[in-house]
Amino acid sequence: MDEGESSSTNNPSRPWESYNTVFTNAKAGMEGVDKEKVQRVVYEMSKGSKYFQNEERKEALMKQKIEHMRDRCAKLSSSDLSNYQKVVDRRILELEATRDLSRVWLHVDMDAFYAAVETLSNPSLKGKPMAVGGLSMISTANYEARKFGVRAAMPGFIARKLCPDLIFVPVDFPKYTHYSDLTRNVFKNYDPNFIAGSLDEAYLDITEVCRERGLSGGEIAEELRSSVHSETGGLTCSAGVAANRLLAKVCSDINKPNGQFVLQNDRSTVMTFISSLPIRKIGGIGKVTEHILKDALEIKTCGDMVLKGSLLYALFTQSSADFFLSVGLGLGKTDTPEVRSRKSISSERTFAATGDERLLYSKLAEIAEMLSHDMKKEGLTARTLTLKLKTASFEIRSRAVSLQRYTCSSEDILKHATKLLKAELPVSIRLIGLRMSQFNEEARHSDPSQGTITKFIVQKGSSRKNLDDNDSFDLDASKNCLGNDEMLSLSYASHETSYDQLKDVVEYEEQSVTPEQECKKEEERPQVLEGDALLRKHKESKSETSAQNTEAVSVFPQMEPLLWVNGYKCNLCGIELPPSFVEERQEHSDFHLAQRLQNEESGPSSSTTPPSKRRILGKEKANSKPKKQKPNQKDGSKHIPIHTFFTKSNQNSNDETQKK
DNA sequence: GGGTTAAAGGTGG
DNA sequence: TTCCACCACCTTTAACCC
Structure with missing residues (x-):
C-alpha cells in the first residue's frame, strides 16, 4: 500500500523525496520538468530554516490528523457504514435532482x-526565462522559466537557484x-x-x-x-x-x-470525465485536503468520492461531505450570483524578524495608516479589527476585537491594534497584518470617488436628515475621531508615532477607561463639540496664541477656533487635510460652522445627539471585556487543536449514526 | 438552544 | 551572501451571550 506516496517512502539517502513542497504538484505548465531535481534544490535551500521547521511542524500535525481519522474509520461498525450509505443514497438523489445540463x-x-x-x-x-516578482517571492513565471521548475508563489532565491x-x-x-x-x-x-x-x-x-x-x-x-x-x-x-x-x-x-x-453537456460524458479526475484538479481541494483524503480514506479520484461517500459522511461535516459528493457527481454552480461585495479589507507587511517593541509598534502604525488609507479610498467603515502576526518561527496568530463604532480612522485602528499587540509581547515577529471586517453596510454604498472627505461631508451635510443619522458615513467619520480623550494624544503622535506615546495610551486606557465608561461618555456628550479635553483646553486658552503643535487657520465668531493640529488635522473632527488643500479646508470650516448653526437653531437636544441606535450598539458591547482568557501562549506550550478542520468531533459520530 | 464572536486553518490568485 | 508575499474568501470549533 501507499507505494505512490512520497510521504511514506522515507529513504534516508534521498531526504528531499519526503519534503512535501507545493512546487512539484500536478498543476499545469510543469510537464517535462525534472521534478526530482526541483524537489532536491527546494529541499536543500529550505533545510534547517525556520520556515522548513514550521513546515515540518505542520506536516506532523497533518499526519496526526490523518492518523486520528484512520482510527475513527477503523472504529466504524458495518451498521454505522450502512446507515451512512443510506444518507449518501438519499443525498445522491437530492443532488441529482439539481443537475442542470441546460447551461453552457x-x-x-x-x-x-x-x-x-x-x-x-x-x-x-x-x-x-522570466519571473514577475522579487527575490523573496515571485508572482508568475513565463513558460520558459517553468521548464526549470520555476513557478508562482516560489521564493525568488530558490527560483534563481533553479534557473540562474x-x-x-x-x-x-x-x-x-x-x-x-x-x-x-x-x-x-x-x-x-x-x-x-x-x-x-x-x-x-x-x-x-x-x-x-x-x-x-x-x-x-x-x-x-x-x-x-x-x-x-x-x-x-x-x-x-x-x-x-x-x-x-x-x-x-x-x-x-x-x-x-x-466537455459535452450530457450526464454520461460528465460522469466518465469526472470519475477518473484526480481530486487535486478541483478548485477548493488543496495540498492538505488531498493528503487527508488520499492517506486516510484512499480517495484519489473524484469517482472515489462517490464510492466512499459513507466514509465521507461519517468523518466530515455535512457541508464538507456534501461538497465532496457533488464533486464526485460532476455538479457545480450554474447560476449567475448577485454581485458580491468584499467582506474585509486588510494590509500586512513582512520584515526582518524582530522583538524590538519600538520597531514593532512603528510597523504597526505604518500598517494602520495604510489600511486606513485604503478604507477611506473605498469609502468603507468597519467595526471588527483583526491583528495578524507571524512569529519568527512562522507560526500564525490572529487576535480580533469588535469595536463599538464603525471606523476607518488610523487612530482608532492603531489604538486597538496596539492593545492587541501589547498582549502578545514579548515575541519575535516577522509579519504584522491588520484586517477590518463587519462593514457598515449603509455607508459602503456611498461614492468613494468623491474628491475629498470634506466634500462628501458638506454634500451630505446639506440634508438635515443625513446629518442626524448616526450611522451615516460622515458623522461616523467625524465622531470616530472625536471619540475619547486619550485618543488625542495619538492624534498628535500620528505623523511620527512614538513608542512611548503609544505605550502611554494603552496603559492609560487600561487603567481608566472601561467599555462601559466609553459608552457613557458618548451618551453624555450632548453635541459634537463638547466633552472633549482638547477643546476644553482651547477654550481656556482661547485668547492666547495657539499651542506649539497647532496652527490656527480659521476662526469663527462665537465658536471654538478650527485648528489644524500638526498643520494637517482638524481638531474638531480629526479629518486630515494638508495645508495645500486650501479650498477643501475652507469647505471644511464651513461645514463645522453650518453644523454649529444647526445646533444652535434646533437646541442642544437635537442634531448629533446620539439616538437609540447608537445606544443599542453601545449596549451590545457594553460588557465586552476580554471574553475568554486564552491560556498563556508565551510559555511555548501553545496548544493547537488537532482535530479541527473538517473533522467532526469524535464522540458525536456514533450518535449521529443512530439518529440517521 | 440559537446567534455572535474569536481564533485557527485551507485555498487560490 | 541573501533564506518563503499579500490579499480575500471560506469553514470549523469553542466560548460566550441572551
Missing part, C-alpha cells in the same frame, strides 16, 4: 498573465489592470454579467450567445480567444467549456497554454 459555461484563464503582459511591453524578454539566468521583473499592477480591462471588454460581448474571478480569469454564461448565433460552445470559445488576442495586442488565453463553472474551470486547465477543451 465558459472559463477563461489568461496564460501566465503578468509575465505575458511584461513581455508585451518589453519584447526583448521574449523567449527568455532567470530575469526578475517587478510587479506592476496598474499595467495588469489595464490589460485586464481590455480582456473584460471582450468578455462582456459574450456575457454582460460575466464573473471576474481575478485580473486574469473569468466565468461566462454563454448559453444565450450560443443559442442566438447558432454556434457551439467550442466555436464561441475559439472566437473569444482570438478576440482577446487581437484586442490586447497578443495575449493568449485558455478556455474550458462545460455545463457548470466547476467543470469549466477544470477544462480550461487541460490544454493550457493557448488552448481549450469542451
Whole structure:
C-alpha cells in the first residue's frame, strides 16, 4: 500500500523525496520538468530554516490528523457504514435532482498573465526565462522559466537557484489592470454579467450567445480567444467549456497554454470525465485536503468520492461531505450570483524578524495608516479589527476585537491594534497584518470617488436628515475621531508615532477607561463639540496664541477656533487635510460652522445627539471585556487543536449514526 | 438552544 | 551572501451571550 506516496517512502539517502513542497504538484505548465531535481534544490535551500521547521511542524500535525481519522474509520461498525450509505443514497438523489445540463459555461484563464503582459511591453524578454516578482517571492513565471521548475508563489532565491539566468521583473499592477480591462471588454460581448474571478480569469454564461448565433460552445470559445488576442495586442488565453463553472474551470486547465477543451453537456460524458479526475484538479481541494483524503480514506479520484461517500459522511461535516459528493457527481454552480461585495479589507507587511517593541509598534502604525488609507479610498467603515502576526518561527496568530463604532480612522485602528499587540509581547515577529471586517453596510454604498472627505461631508451635510443619522458615513467619520480623550494624544503622535506615546495610551486606557465608561461618555456628550479635553483646553486658552503643535487657520465668531493640529488635522473632527488643500479646508470650516448653526437653531437636544441606535450598539458591547482568557501562549506550550478542520468531533459520530 | 464572536486553518490568485 | 508575499474568501470549533 501507499507505494505512490512520497510521504511514506522515507529513504534516508534521498531526504528531499519526503519534503512535501507545493512546487512539484500536478498543476499545469510543469510537464517535462525534472521534478526530482526541483524537489532536491527546494529541499536543500529550505533545510534547517525556520520556515522548513514550521513546515515540518505542520506536516506532523497533518499526519496526526490523518492518523486520528484512520482510527475513527477503523472504529466504524458495518451498521454505522450502512446507515451512512443510506444518507449518501438519499443525498445522491437530492443532488441529482439539481443537475442542470441546460447551461453552457465558459472559463477563461489568461496564460501566465503578468509575465505575458511584461513581455508585451518589453519584447526583448521574449523567449527568455522570466519571473514577475522579487527575490523573496515571485508572482508568475513565463513558460520558459517553468521548464526549470520555476513557478508562482516560489521564493525568488530558490527560483534563481533553479534557473540562474532567470530575469526578475517587478510587479506592476496598474499595467495588469489595464490589460485586464481590455480582456473584460471582450468578455462582456459574450456575457454582460460575466464573473471576474481575478485580473486574469473569468466565468461566462454563454448559453444565450450560443443559442442566438447558432454556434457551439467550442466555436464561441475559439472566437473569444482570438478576440482577446487581437484586442490586447497578443495575449493568449485558455478556455474550458462545460455545463457548470466547476467543470469549466477544470477544462480550461487541460490544454493550457493557448488552448481549450469542451466537455459535452450530457450526464454520461460528465460522469466518465469526472470519475477518473484526480481530486487535486478541483478548485477548493488543496495540498492538505488531498493528503487527508488520499492517506486516510484512499480517495484519489473524484469517482472515489462517490464510492466512499459513507466514509465521507461519517468523518466530515455535512457541508464538507456534501461538497465532496457533488464533486464526485460532476455538479457545480450554474447560476449567475448577485454581485458580491468584499467582506474585509486588510494590509500586512513582512520584515526582518524582530522583538524590538519600538520597531514593532512603528510597523504597526505604518500598517494602520495604510489600511486606513485604503478604507477611506473605498469609502468603507468597519467595526471588527483583526491583528495578524507571524512569529519568527512562522507560526500564525490572529487576535480580533469588535469595536463599538464603525471606523476607518488610523487612530482608532492603531489604538486597538496596539492593545492587541501589547498582549502578545514579548515575541519575535516577522509579519504584522491588520484586517477590518463587519462593514457598515449603509455607508459602503456611498461614492468613494468623491474628491475629498470634506466634500462628501458638506454634500451630505446639506440634508438635515443625513446629518442626524448616526450611522451615516460622515458623522461616523467625524465622531470616530472625536471619540475619547486619550485618543488625542495619538492624534498628535500620528505623523511620527512614538513608542512611548503609544505605550502611554494603552496603559492609560487600561487603567481608566472601561467599555462601559466609553459608552457613557458618548451618551453624555450632548453635541459634537463638547466633552472633549482638547477643546476644553482651547477654550481656556482661547485668547492666547495657539499651542506649539497647532496652527490656527480659521476662526469663527462665537465658536471654538478650527485648528489644524500638526498643520494637517482638524481638531474638531480629526479629518486630515494638508495645508495645500486650501479650498477643501475652507469647505471644511464651513461645514463645522453650518453644523454649529444647526445646533444652535434646533437646541442642544437635537442634531448629533446620539439616538437609540447608537445606544443599542453601545449596549451590545457594553460588557465586552476580554471574553475568554486564552491560556498563556508565551510559555511555548501553545496548544493547537488537532482535530479541527473538517473533522467532526469524535464522540458525536456514533450518535449521529443512530439518529440517521 | 440559537446567534455572535474569536481564533485557527485551507485555498487560490 | 541573501533564506518563503499579500490579499480575500471560506469553514470549523469553542466560548460566550441572551
